Amino acid sequence: MSGRIYSIIVLTAAVVVVTAAALPSELVNDRLVNKHVERSIDLSSQLVKISAKVTLENTGDAPVKSFLVAVEPEAKYKLALLTAKDSNKRELRVVDTSVTSQPDPKFARIELKDPIQPAKTLFVTLDYVFTKSLTPHPSTISQKDKQLVRYHGNHYFYSPYKTESQKTTVTMGSKNVENYSKLKPVSLTDSTITYGTYENISPFTKDDLSVHYENNSPFLTVTQIDRVIEVSHWGNIAIEETIDMFHSGAALKGSFSRYDFQQDSLSGASSVKSYKTLLPASATGVYYRDTNGNISTSHMKVKKDAVELDLRPRFPLFGGWKTHYTLGYNVPSYEYLYHSGDQYLLKMRLIDHIYDDMAVDRVTTTIILPEGSTDIKVTTPYPITRHKDTLHHTYLDTTGRPTISFSKSNLVENHIQDFQLRYSFPRILMLQEPILVVIFLYILFLCVIVYVRLDFSIHKDDHHKE
Template identity: 55%
Template sequence: MYKIILTILCLTYVTALERVNNQLVIKNVERSIDLTSQLVKIAATITLENTGKDTVRNFLIVQEPNIVGAVAYLSAKDSLKDDLKIIPVGVENESGKSFRNVLLKQPLDSGRTTTVVLEEVLTQSLVPYPSSISQKEKQLVRYFGNHYFYTPYVTTKQKTEISLSSRTVENYTKLKPVAQSDSSLTYGPYTNIAPFTEDQMIIHFENNAPFLTVTRLERLIEISHWGNIAIEENIEIRHTGAKLKGPFSRYDYQRDTGSNHHSIKSYRTILPASAHSIYYRDSNGNISTSTVRPRKDWIELELRPRFPLFGGWKSSYTLGYSVPSYQYLFKQPSGEYVLIMRLIDHVFDDMFVEELESSIVLPVGVSNVKINAPYEVERLSDGVTYKYFDNIGRTVIRLRKTNLVEQHIQDIEVIYNWTPHLLLHEPVLLSIALFLLFIVVIIYVRLDFSLTKPEHSKKD
């Protein structure tokens, strides 16, 4: 019975999709594709027109099958820059197309138009070619895309602007009209494009931007109601650009003073302005170089690994600091406590994090823990840890997410119940421990455990 109901719902939804496709027409699309870093950033300004008789409250977007796993971030905004809700449809046809439903803030009446801006960030979409280069060679990459905006609707007109990181372009597909100007390419305008039109775009160009990937990030947030929140990050990084071919020469490397090089000498991390007690070390200790520069609204921390990173090379390090709890921990009128803190913070510019595991250590005695995340995260099984003088244990909330970029730097809310008298838990245990220690010392001093009596006691 359940399968029959599910089939009916799917058929009903597919019919609705066909009806919406017939009503909506895309009058114009202006795409900008940013290829200046290791990420592919696509922004599309879409002008929708309702040519049907019924009011439209949503429209569909679809991702090409070859980029579904590469999409790290997807958002939609209206002309007022308000966020629009995106709901996965969960219905894929035989060709593997994945649909999403975008809900409009204002219903689109018949004959009216509206503007929506879609933003996508793709990871691992720039392929080094050749895959291995020598120390002195420049890094070349290839981008595989679509000349047309991929959509289930008829598109009247569209144009694409592509920003490159260099003027050096080996070759690119030439679907006319196309023009190159310095480090940019312009495709179009193209007119009267049928739904689901595909035409492969290939661009082969020089890109020496840092292809630095965080393969794993373990972030620990430890909350204390005594006024401090301690944060520690264990980070594993790898250069995912073209691999180094041949030996590495330190002499040639030091002679090369050019800044446009595919190796990674250093990068900067942004910390909160209130961060203090900052420490940084790698697996061999604090030998690597770090520089702290306080700014007005943040702290800039420049990290320089003990050796430059070439393609295929990797490193790991630990970064920790503390922040005052009053900036992130709040008490609601209902008596609940709310921690508002970023699930992930800035690691480096144009960052790509393959896997994040964030652990939040709550105070002793919390209950009714709830999580409000800005996006979908996987909640792992809760753990328990013991700190100084803990005989009860502290709850550890463990969260996991993969394929993260800078747009995922958003606040997560952790809501829990806690009673203030538990602040006395550790001081009382410490007092009891000291009291027992003093009693033992007093007893030990007072008692005589010798087997023979002193000489002066014998004379008496």
């Protein structure tokens, strides 16, 4: 009997240990409380930008080194970026994680610089950027109609912790508001809706927030970017981008009238006539072309910190319309390529600024290194998908140039950050191409000499005989 009781006790203890290990400590107990939350939701562009200023309180008796952030199940695939800062404006590390008891929401763990001591509070700012969260309604409009969109969110701050008080401000950038949800207390002033203050909100509480309003900002979505970076140790780095772009706003209903578009300034209010692309300040040899050739309607302006391109497609982009073009330029290698002996470091942007409030579905970056490069290591500021390394063959190559490729999905302007690529390259190999050129010219001249000295004629004339 005693052995049976001992087995039951051991089994029960094992179940308790497994259960506790499956849940993060922040959810096992209720030490953390959102003392106050102040949210601001920016709906003035095609992106949804949410900033939450959270005052966390530790009601337990032990320090807390991290806390969890949750995103609603219906919005987790639209989340492009999540960043966190403390009261001293220091960036906090954000780590994706999961919770066994809550498989549907998306969770992230925020690691604090300084632990929250018992009975103390900490101020944290959380910034979210969501793509494809605004739906055109109606989905089709005529050339003279204005574009109306709908946003669906949450009246409450979605969190795994209890929220004692919360206030939300929604900014739309337009005074034309068709309809909005009215969870009291609520007020509308010009283009701003204020919700709250709401008190004593339970964890994981959801209540639909909806806004139907006018939004004629550019709804441009880059569906694919193929970015090729070719590195040369002779002082130049060539960059070429092939871009597929789509107007994801309300589709154009009926035919397009060029006459009405040029005569009426209100015609095609939601269409995109041009947009500004920013390149590095040292960019030279810029070209911009589509399948028909060079697009001469674009303009370039050289500034101190960037080269500004005013890209104007051959036709204005209405809802449902697409464009495809290639943009290329050169930059000096000494600004981005560093070396010590045979060790090299390439530090460049993973993606450039295409237009304000840009939304990119997918970017594929391909880096072509000089022939003979080895020990290649890539470091990126955020997770990427690394593809299989290949070889690129071009002139004066023997074995081929190592090619590294990786991709990233759902990008916004905040993803304009530098990656680092380290590799080894014996500097003696820089003589390979000049030697190949010399050998080729030597063989060419030798063949010419042999050709002019040999007589390949079958019959010799009489004058030659004499």
